[in-house]
Amino acid sequence: MADLYRADVLISCLHGQSADLAPTFRQEIERRGMAGEVRVVETGCRGFCSVGPVVSIQPDGEFYVNVQPADVPEIVEETLVKGRPVQRLTYKEPTTRKSITKYDDIPFYGKQMRIVFRNTGLIDPQSIDEYIAVGGYEALGKVLTSMTPEEVIEEVKKSGLRGRGGAGFRTGRKWESTRKAKGDVKYVIANGDEGDPGAFMDRSLMEGDPHAVLEGMAIAGFAVGANQGYVYVRDEYPLAVKNLNLAIQQAHEYGLLGEDILGSGFAFDIGIVRGAGAFVCGESSALMQSLEGKVGEPRSKHVHATDRGLWDRPSCLNNVETLANIPVIMLRGAEWFASIGTENSKGTKGFCLVGKIRNPGLIEVPMGMTLKEIIYDIGGGPPRGRKVKAVQTGGPSGGCIPTSRLDLAVDYETLSQAGSMMGSGGMIALDDRTCMVDISRFFLEFLKDESCGKCAPCREGIKRMLEILTAISNGDAKMGDIDTLETLAKTVQAASLCGLGKSAPNPVLSTLQYFRQEYEQHITEKFCPSGVCRSLVAYVVVDDKCKGCGLCIKVCSQESIAGSAKQPHVIDQATCIQCGACFDACRFDAIQVIPRSQVELLPKQEVHA
Amino acid sequence: MNGDRVNQIIDAYGGDRTSTLAMLQDIQREYNYLPREALELIARRLELPPGHVYQMATFFKAFSLSPKGEHICKVCLGTACHVKGGAIILEALEREFKVKSGSTTADGKLSVEGVRCLGACALAPIVVVDDEPHGQMSSDTSIKLVQEVVSGQVAKAPAPAEVKPAVVRAAVDLSAVPPAG
Numbered sequence: 142m143a144d145l146y147r148a149d150v151l152i153s154c155l156h157g158q159s160a161d162l163a164p165t166f167r168q169e170i171e172r173r174g175m176a177g178e179v180r181v182v183e184t185g186c187r188g189f190c191s192v193g194p195v196v197s198i199q200p201d202g203e204f205y206v207n208v209q210p211a212d213v214p215e216i217v218e219e220t221l222v223k224g225r226p227v228q229r230l231t232y233k234e235p236t237t238r239k240s241i242t243k244y245d246d247i248p249f250y251g252k253q254m255r256i257v258f259r260n261t262g263l264i265d266p267q268s269i270d271e272y273i274a275v276g277g278y279e280a281l282g283k284v285l286t287s288m289t290p291e292e293v294i295e296e297v298k299k300s301g302l303r304g305r306g307g308a309g310f311r312t313g314r315k316w317e318s319t320r321k322a323k324g325d326v327k328y329v330i331a332n333g334d335e336g337d338p339g340a341f342m343d344r345s346l347m348e349g350d351p352h353a354v355l356e357g358m359a360i361a362g363f364a365v366g367a368n369q370g371y372v373y374v375r376d377e378y379p380l381a382v383k384n385l386n387l388a389i390q391q392a393h394e395y396g397l398l399g400e401d402i403l404g405s406g407f408a409f410d411i412g413i414v415r416g417a418g419a420f421v422c423g424e425s426s427a428l429m430q431s432l433e434g435k436v437g438e439p440r441s442k443h444v445h446a447t448d449r450g451l452w453d454r455p456s457c458l459n460n461v462e463t464l465a466n467i468p469v470i471m472l473r474g475a476e477w478f479a480s481i482g483t484e485n486s487k488g489t490k491g492f493c494l495v496g497k498i499r500n501p502g503l504i505e506v507p508m509g510m511t512l513k514e515i516i517y518d519i520g521g522g523p524p525r526g527r528k529v530k531a532v533q534t535g536g537p538s539g540g541c542i543p544t545s546r547l548d549l550a551v552d553y554e555t556l557s558q559a560g561s562m563m564g565s566g567g568m569i570a571l572d573d574r575t576c577m578v579d580i581s582r583f584f585l586e587f588l589k590d591e592s593c594g595k596c597a598p599c600r601e602g603i604k605r606m607l608e609i610l611t612a613i614s615n616g617d618a619k620m621g622d623i624d625t626l627e628t629l630a631k632t633v634q635a636a637s638l639c640g641l642g643k644s645a646p647n648p649v650l651s652t653l654q655y656f657r658q659e660y661e662q663h664i665t666e667k668f669c670p671s672g673v674c675r676s677l678v679a680y681v682v683v684d685d686k687c688k689g690c691g692l693c694i695k696v697c698s699q700e701s702i703a704g705s706a707k708q709p710h711v712i713d714q715a716t717c718i719q720c721g722a723c724f725d726a727c728r729f730d731a732i733q734v735i736p737r738s739q740v741e742l743l744p745k746q747e748v749h750a
Numbered sequence: 751m752n753g754d755r756v757n758q759i760i761d762a763y764g765g766d767r768t769s770t771l772a773m774l775q776d777i778q779r780e781y782n783y784l785p786r787e788a789l790e791l792i793a794r795r796l797e798l799p800p801g802h803v804y805q806m807a808t809f810f811k812a813f814s815l816s817p818k819g820e821h822i823c824k825v826c827l828g829t830a831c832h833v834k835g836g837a838i839i840l841e842a843l844e845r846e847f848k849v850k851s852g853s854t855t856a857d858g859k860l861s862v863e864g865v866r867c868l869g870a871c872a873l874a875p876i877v878v879v880d881d882e883p884h885g886q887m888s889s890d891t892s893i894k895l896v897q898e899v900v901s902g903q904v905a906k907a908p909a910p911a912e913v914k915p916a917v918v919r920a921a922v923d924l925s926a927v928p929p930a931g
Contacts, residue, residue, distance in 0.1 A: 190870075191872060336866075336867075337867070338827075338830075338866055338867035339828055339829035339830050339867060339871050340867070341871060341872075344869045376775060376812050415771075415772065415775060417774070417810035417813065418811030433768060434769060435806075436806055495830040495872050496833050497833060501830075501872035501873075502872045536829070567871075569830055569833065569871075571833060575833050583829070583832050584829075587866065590866075698889045698890065718841075720841075720889075721838075722888075722889070
């Protein structure tokens with residue numbers, strides 16, 4: 142019997158500056174003689190990163206944001222001793238400044254639905270007892286004692302669950318193919334090689350609820366007839382590796398992994414393999430090559446991995462988020478799961494809502510929610526004074542959806558039709574200070590580095606596309622270049638060997654589809670209206686708007702701005718590097734972006750530095 | 751380089767070729783780069799062509815073939831950090847410390863590099879100094895932070911908890927794995 146406590150202090154955001162919080166809480170609780178009554182738990186991510194570190198006190202659910210070690214004595218005194226909230230630390234609704242004391246009442250969480258992230262932030266990921274206490278491993282027990290592998294597969298098929306790593310392949314079908322494939326030795330592989338820049342759902346899941354992934358894998362192993370599983374984790378995620386390792390050890394101790402699990406005769410074991418920083422290893426065949434201890438290059442897929450994958454044996458590869466859905470589906474039933482979402486996309490999806498947005502963080506929403514609801518109702522819209530210009534989804538394989546199409550309902554098909562894709566779940570809000578040519582260039586730069594070089598269309602095509610995009614942002618391109626770019630993009634899309642190359646042109650094609658005029662403006666007017674492509678722009682002060690407050694002088698790293706108080710300031714064009722810090726800092730819209738070619742036309746101004 | 755240490759790492763994986771990648775990772779963690787002698791030793795011990803080990807060492811981003819500085823500053827250039835000015839921070843650091851991205855200062859004190867997404871996008875832009883992540887940075891705060899670390903005003907953060915290779919291997923059922931080669 143575990144010890145009973147009257148209250149729990151849950152501390153989140155291990156990646157923020159919360160390292161000192163737990164020891165400080167423990168010390169203070171000890172000092173007040175409450176060590177046996179109140180427990181301090183370090184949990185995984187609560188998703189609300191913009192206000193981290195967060196602390197919540199159970200059972201009443203007081204939720205405190207931006208908590209620093211100095212706040213600890215007050216929280217202990219007020220909430221744990223006197224039982225009342227510390228108003229100073231509660232979440233304040235940004236527009237009304239209304240104080241919200243309880244976690245459940247915060248709008249950021251109100252529209253979300255947490256299935257995959259059901260436990261993250263609520264339990265101690267390093268304790269199997271806590272996972273079991275919230276119903277963990279119950280699904281595995283149910284499956285092993287009362288279902289046949291065929292029934293499990295049928296249930297997954299009925300649920301409509303699709304792969305959460307990007308392509309959206311039907312999970313039940315994949316399991317069925319692996320089950321039917323010939324061979325005695327089969328493998329289950331969990332893909333935790335989250336390489337998309339702008340996505341961290343898998344990290345949060347592996348760190349915050351590792352047992353959910355392991356349980357899903359064990360059920361998959363039972364269904365497809367595998368006794369060995371591997372989790373392939375990004376090397377950049379040391380805490381995920383640590384927590385998964387611990388979880389595997391604990392599951393062994395409890396007989397939930399290893400020989401004869403729960404007396405069923407089913408044996409299943411899981412090993413962890415760390416990636417080493419190669420984006421292409423998220424691709425299934427490259428991942429398996431890397432698991433075999435080779436260089437991670439993809440191979441052509443005329444034979445499916447479900448027939449011949451790892452060591453040429455039938456292998457079932459699922460994303461960690463897909464696997465974390467499995468225990469819930471087994472417990473609550475396929476019908477329940479299929480009732481959430483749209484016709485062809487069932488359940489929920491975790492997204493990393495980041496970029497130019499008020500409430501960046503990790504969210505989970507039912508499929509079919511519109512981008513507008515996600516960006517404005519959950520994300521709180523763009524920061525003060527800015528406009529949302531587009532939403533980027535799907536990482537380097539995805540595309541940009543313009544603000545005019547924000548009423549799009551998020552599911553696999555609608556995103557693909559709009560020229561983007563679900564991808565692993567990065568969702569990046571772009572505002573009017575983001576240049577679409579620059580965004581394309583950014584992704585191609587990334588893909589140029591990450592292309593493994595095995596096939597020519599991807600290796601050479603991406604490089605040539607990048608050259609054209611660089612020329613456009615430097616003002617060296619001519620009109621025909623956009624057509625060449627488009628032809629190249631379509632060739633790379635059609636001729637590349639693996640998913641990396643096939644989807645590499647998406648950022649270019651989608652921005653061309655929706656923002657072609659912006660590309661043309663770069664070429665014909667030699668101007669970047671967002672002020673990002675530095676060779677094409679200059680920043681100047683609008684005299685009659687400038688209040689002479691000096692804020693821009695402070696933020697200028699080049700000391701290029703001069704001016705006395707309450708007098709219009711002046712930017713020295715000779716030393717300005719067009720970083721735009723002054724533009725972002727100015728509260729009076731007094732900094733303007735103009736084409737570089739117009740600098741010579743400016744009246745000569747004396748700069749007194 | 752200490753040959754005994756490298757031998758220890760190889761032994762921790764039972765000298766198994768399928769674990770070449772993990773061995774290289776441990777050596778990288780130990781020395782902050784892959785010394786040529788270590789690569790040659792692995793090739794000899796595992797009876798692999800040196801070219802094979804070199805191929806792995808150059809394919810994966812996590813590895814470096816040249817030594818790194820005493821302090822390592824990584825500027826995240828993932829998408830969220832990019833749109834929030836990560837590249838501008840990297841440039842500012844390059845200018846301030848007179849070092850090109852991907853290289854080390856002449857005195858060997860500081861390496862500066864741009865890295866792909868670190869998976870903390872909601873705190874963009876991110877700068878990591880000696881494995882300690884710092885969120886919502888600007889050019890000025892980054893320069894100040896690095897100055898403090900390099901001049902020793904901020905204690906170097908302890909290395910992240912190491913994963914014991916034995917634990918990783920223990921969990922892998924080797925009987926299911928055909929012999930390498």
